[in-house]
Amino acid sequence: MNIKLLTRTALFMAIVTVTTMVINIPIPATKGYVNASEIAVFLAAALLPFAYNTFAAGAGCALADILLGYSLYAPATLVIKAIEAFIAFKLLKKFKLNPFVAFGIACIFMPAGYFLYEFGILRYTYETALAALIPNLLQGLFGAIGAGIVYPFLKKLYI
Secondary structure, eight states, X not given: OXXXXXXXXXXXXXXXXXXXXXXXXEETTTTEEEESHHHHHHHHHHHSOTTHHHHHHHHHHHHHHHHTTOGGGHHHHHXXXXXXXXXXXXXXXXXXXXXXXXXXXXXXXXXXXXXHIIIIISOOOHHHHHHTHHHHHHHHHHHHHHHHHHHHHHHHHOO
């Protein structure tokens, strides 16, 4: 058991949870919200090994959903954010894409995932589910740009 890696994973999970909770803007139509989690999700994806990064991203955001009273979204968030982190990780590490490109491509999955969850599982109307698509895409792009800026500095500092 690697205590250092488990500690880093727990730290990233906490960072993901806090960044999700600190800046959040409700979307009344979908009973959801947009937030600043993507920066931390992408940094976890880039700085932690596979499985640890997906756990920190998915569990951290799902925990924030529960703590903020959006429990309806927690199961979807767990899966969507974990997959988003996995996509970013693969694009960055395996395909060696520029961080801005890797995070930018990965961020497209999040609004699509929530749209499918809201329309297909929660049975919101097409229009209601569509109402969250643009705010979620903007959240993802903001996170991709923010993480792309911060990542090179953290990569040098990360031990």
